[in-house]
Amino acid sequence: MNSVGSNCNELKQEYDACFNVWFSTQFLKGNHSEQMCAPLLKVYTECVKEAIKEQKIDMKEIEKNVLNTEEEKKKPTSQT
Amino acid sequence: MGKFYESSTVFHYNWQQVAQAFWKRYPNPHSSHVLTEDTISREVKGNKLFTKRLLTKTNRVPKWGERFINNAKVGIIEESVVDLNNQTLTTYTRNVGYTKVMSVIEKVVYRVSDDNPNWTVAVRSGWIDSHVFGFKHAIQAFGVERFRKNCHQMVMGFNHVLSHLYPKNTSMVTEEKSSVQEAREKLKDAAKRASDLAISKATPLVATCQNN
Numbered sequence: 011m012n013s014v015g016s017n018c019n020e021l022k023q024e025y026d027a028c029f030n031v032w033f034s035t036q037f038l039k040g041n042h043s044e045q046m047c048a049p050l051l052k053v054y055t056e057c058v059k060e061a062i063k064e065q066k067i068d069m070k071e072i073e074k075n076v077l078n079t080e081e082e083k084k085k086p087t088s089q090t
Numbered sequence: 091m092g093k094f095y096e097s098s099t100v101f102h103y104n105w106q107q108v109a110q111a112f113w114k115r116y117p118n119p120h121s122s123h124v125l126t127e128d129t130i131s132r133e134v135k136g137n138k139l140f141t142k143r144l145l146t147k148t149n150r151v152p153k154w155g156e157r158f159i160n161n162a163k164v165g166i167i168e169e170s171v172v173d174l175n176n177q178t179l180t181t182y183t184r185n186v187g188y189t190k191v192m193s194v195i196e197k198v199v200y201r202v203s204d205d206n207p208n209w210t211v212a213v214r215s216g217w218i219d220s221h222v223f224g225f226k227h228a229i230q231a232f233g234v235e236r237f238r239k240n241c242h243q244m245v246m247g248f249n250h251v252l253s254h255l256y257p258k259n260t261s262m263v264t265e266e267k268s269s270v271q272e273a274r275e276k277l278k279d280a281a282k283r284a285s286d287l288a289i290s291k292a293t294p295l296v297a298t299c300q301n302n
Binding site for chain 1: 094096106109110113114116117124125126127128129130131132133134137139142144146165167169170171172174180182184186187195197215217
């Protein structure tokens with residue numbers, strides 16, 4: 011899959027590969043240290059943030075958290 | 091008041107498999123509308139993994155809708171929590187921009203099936219709203235229709251990815267329940283994974299995307 015920033019593609023692939031191994035062999039096994047992929051995540055997300063700025067995608071909207079906050083949508087109470 | 095939508099889907103793969111495949115969902119033959127996928131942030135807190143991703147998708151709108159939306163792509167923010175204790179993966183997605191025209195919010199909870207511990211249920215809730223005077227209902231109806239279609243695409247695509255990651259080997263049906271545990275411990279061992287899955291019966295994949 012491509013990154014939103016074409017110059018971030020390589021960093022993304024390296025990070026994704028690392029993450030998928032970490033998720034399967036570390037996180038799901040109960041080892042939650044994030045050290046393994048942290049350096050790759052850092053350079054990759056920095057690249058993506060630059061690309062987002064360049065493409066004028068609303069960063070504030072992206073940074074907002076909704077899940078598990080009061081803003082999260084609730085099921086209509088009339089429905090069962 | 092917008093429209094509320096709910097549907098549920100059963101995947102014939104265990105929760106750990108679904109959770110792993112979730113991050114490898116794109117690209118797949120049913121995801122041509124997904125253009126890019128990026129991790130914005132990710133961190134572990136306690137036994138939970140919090141992730142935020144940005145997806146961009148093509149934004150096909152009907153002719154009459156072009157007066158409101160002329161951009162060819164739309165950004166989608168996906169927040170997710172993998173909760174190891176409860177064995178749930180919860181995702182919450184919303185569109186960035188054009189939210190006055192049409193806001194589509196979707197929450198999906200993937201959890202272990204009550205019927206079979208080797209299956210995973212995905213419960214999808216959708217909220218579709220529009221604030222365009224005079225076109226609100228048309229836009230909502232369009233949104234609901236697209237939700238339905240996307241739901242189908244999502245299930246087809248996810249099953250495609252799952253079946254490639256965890257091929258079902260019908261010749262290796264085994265009653266040994268313990269092999270499930272074994273397979274979990276040897277994730278890189280494809281043969282083990284196949285025997286693991288054989289337990290969940292050699293039936294064809296059943297994935298419904300029913301709408302209430």
